[in-house]
Amino acid sequence: AQKVTQAQTEISVVEKEDVTLDCVYETRDTTYYLFWYKQPPSGELVFLIRRNSFDEQNEISGRYSWNFQKSTSSFNFTITASQVVDSAVYFCALSEASAGNMLTFGGGTRLMVKP
Amino acid sequence: SQTIHQWPATLVQPVGSPLSLECTVEGTSNPNLYWYRQAAGRGLQLLFYSVGIGQISSEVPQNLSASRPQDRQFILSSKKLLLSDSGFYLCAWGGDGNSPLHFGNGTRLTVT
Numbered sequence: 575a576q577k578v579t580q581a582q583t584e585i586s587v588v589e590k591e592d593v594t595l596d597c598v599y600e601t602r603d604t605t606y607y608l609f610w611y612k613q614p615p616s617g618e619l620v621f622l623i624r625r626n627s628f629d630e631q632n633e634i635s636g637r638y639s640w641n642f643q644k645s646t647s648s649f650n651f652t653i654t655a656s657q658v659v660d661s662a663v664y665f666c667a668l669s670e671a672s673a674g675n676m677l678t679f680g681g682g683t684r685l686m687v688k689p
Numbered sequence: 690s691q692t693i694h695q696w697p698a699t700l701v702q703p704v705g706s707p708l709s710l711e712c713t714v715e716g717t718s719n720p721n722l723y724w725y726r727q728a729a730g731r732g733l734q735l736l737f738y739s740v741g742i743g744q745i746s747s748e749v750p751q752n753l754s755a756s757r758p759q760d761r762q763f764i765l766s767s768k769k770l771l772l773s774d775s776g777f778y779l780c781a782w783g784g785d786g787n788s789p790l791h792f793g794n795g796t797r798l799t800v801t
Contacts, residue, residue: 607787617777619733619792626787665733674740675721675783675790681732 576601578668580680587656588688595651595683597666603627605671608642608649613663613682625649656687691716695780695793702800708753708767710796712780715761720782722763723790724755727777739763775800 577600587593599608610622623633625642633640637654653660663684667677695712702708714720724736735748737755745755752771756764763780777797781790 609789611792617795617797619779619781619790621789621791624787624789669787671787675787676723676735676738677733677790678735679733 576603576606576668576670576673576678578666578678578680580664580666580683582683583681584684584686586686586688589658590655591687592652592654593656593685593687595653595664595666595685597649597651597680599647599649599666599668601668601670603670603672607669607671609667609669609677610640610649610651611665611667611679613665615662619665622651653685656685658687658689661685661687691782691791693780693782693791693793695796697796698794699797700799702770702798704772704800705769708765708770708774708798710765710778710780710798712763712765712793713761714763714782717761717782717784719760720784722757723781723783724763724765725779725781725792727779727795729776733779737765770800772800774798 579598606627608625612620612622630642639652641650663682665682666680669675669677692715722739725733726736727733737747739745739757742757753767777795779795780793783790
């Protein structure tokens with residue numbers, strides 16, 4: 575069965591600090607997809623990134639970067655120079671190719687960025 | 690472009706009352722549709738998904754039901770709400786394969 579673990583339930587940083595959100599997954603499929611979503615205080619879930627299991631290249635988008643390592647079954651998310659607007663709950667999610675786009679979510683990490 | 694609408698945004702209902710939450714998608718046809726629930730301070734739990742009109746799969750046995758009367762309409766219902774039904778309900782749509790899910794703004798349900 576697939577499983578996603580976000581061990582950090584809550585992280586608090588001061589603005590401009592870098593912060594890494596951890597995500598560890600379990601799956602028996604060789605083809606799967608990993609996602610990160612952001613949930614700001616307003617509640618909606620905003621899609622950030624999707625990665626497939628065959629693409630281990632790290633990705634950078636502005637202040638955001640993602641480190642995918644199959645050897646450790648991890649898909650970590652780093653925010654560089656954090657800002658107050660980054661305060662949100664961040665969810666990591668997994669879908670197996672055989673399951674279409676049914677996502678299994680981790681428990682989420684609440685990030686608080688203080689000015 | 691595709692958009693997803695979900696209403697109402699907030700709802701306070703007494704125990705034992707019925708529930709109907711509605712979700713519609715625009716700008717796409719034959720989407721996969723999903724209902725998720727997020728209990729306070731918890732992660733997201735998949736409740737129902739649908740790959741087509743009239744096709745509903747339930748992930749968790751519970752007090753709730755879902756229906757898809759039209760291609761882009763997904764409804765979450767209950768005949769009698771329980772206190773444990775309180776939470777944040779999110780509707781989502783996805784395309785083929787493993788495209789990302791796109792979520793509505795959610796409905797915050799409080800059962801009193």
